[in-house]
Amino acid sequence: MKTSFSLLTAAAFSLSTSLYGAEKQPVNAGPYVPSPTSVVADMLTLAQVGPKDFVIDLGSGDGRIVLTAAKVFGARGFGVDINEKLVKEANEAARLQGISDRASFSIQDLFKTDISKATVLTMYLLPNTVNMLKDKLLAELHPGTRILSHDYPLSGWIPEKYVQMDLEDKVAISGVTTTLIYLYMVPARTEGTWNARLPPSLSREPVRLTLKQQITRVSGAARIGGKDVLLEEAKLRGERFSFRLPLDGKTWDFTGTVKGNAIEGSVADVGSGSKFPWSATK
Ligand SMILES: C[S@@+](CC[C@H](N)C(=O)[O-])C[C@H]1O[C@@H](n2cnc3c(N)ncnc32)[C@H](O)[C@@H]1O
Secondary structure (H helix, E strand, O other): OOHHHHHHHHHHHHHHHOOOOOOOOOOOOOOOOOOOHHHHHHHHHHOOOOOOOEEEEEOOOOOHHHHHHHHOOOOEEEEEEOOHHHHHHHHHHHHHOOOOOOEEEEEOOHHHOOOOOOOEEEEOOOHHHHHHOHHHHHHHOOOOOEEEEEOOOOOOOOOOEEEEEEOHHHHHHHOOOEEEEEEEEOOOOOOEEEEEEOOOOOOOOOEEEEEEEEOOEEEEEEEEOOEEEEOEEEEEEOOEEEEEEEEOOEEEEEEEEEEOOEEEEEEEEOOOOOEEEEEEEO
16 A cells, blocks of 8 residues: 555545544545455455454445455444445445345444444554554453454554465555555453462462563563562463463463453463462452
């Protein structure tokens, strides 16, 4: 989305002005450039979209992502766009395909759209816009929600998966064949101090777990027996949290599910394999 994308910016911008007053004009997140159909299929496949999913496309254009998610992958969802003509076209396509009950489109500023219902969120927007949305995505989406971004990454956020391919269709859009798809997963919020209950063989007293989090990266320490033991190999994937603690010459593998202010899981002695439950609350 370099040369042609920027040339199209002015056109998309003027379309938006008819809908909003001068002061209320939404930020233009990118001109209308459709994702090639093969990229749409690859994006939805990468996120393993299925009938349980609710897909939201921010800047939905002709609706192809949500329409394909509904028609081919059995999902439901909606798209928003500031281009009235494209929204009309997308709703008409949903009607003709008999999927209006599962795919709908509205004229709406994507920055002001309630995205909390999404289990999958898609975007093909300008690189700075993708990053302007980062805080909104982290604040409003539920842990475990998958985010797909066509061509542009969310800076500082490690993708779950990343696919690169060459497509001739992209030459007209960006001047090069390179196409990228980034898949992210919204992490649970683990930052803070937790009171953990561990098996008596590890600690008879509640243990204080202090965690720091930077998007999906977690680090921290457990205060056990008057000593701070650093967490090793901490991993956070959606609600799934795991780490290792070296204690008394043994290595303990912790896994757990973070649900709001509670973690429930199990801890295993790597040597013997014996497993015990553990939990924590904030
Ligand atoms: C590159 S196109 C992507 C279309 C579609 N998602 C796809 O991948 O085929 C970006 C779309 O975002 C829309 N858009 C730009 N700024 C917007 C805003 N603030 N709110 C809603 N839509 C916006 C444009 O009208 C355009 O249709």
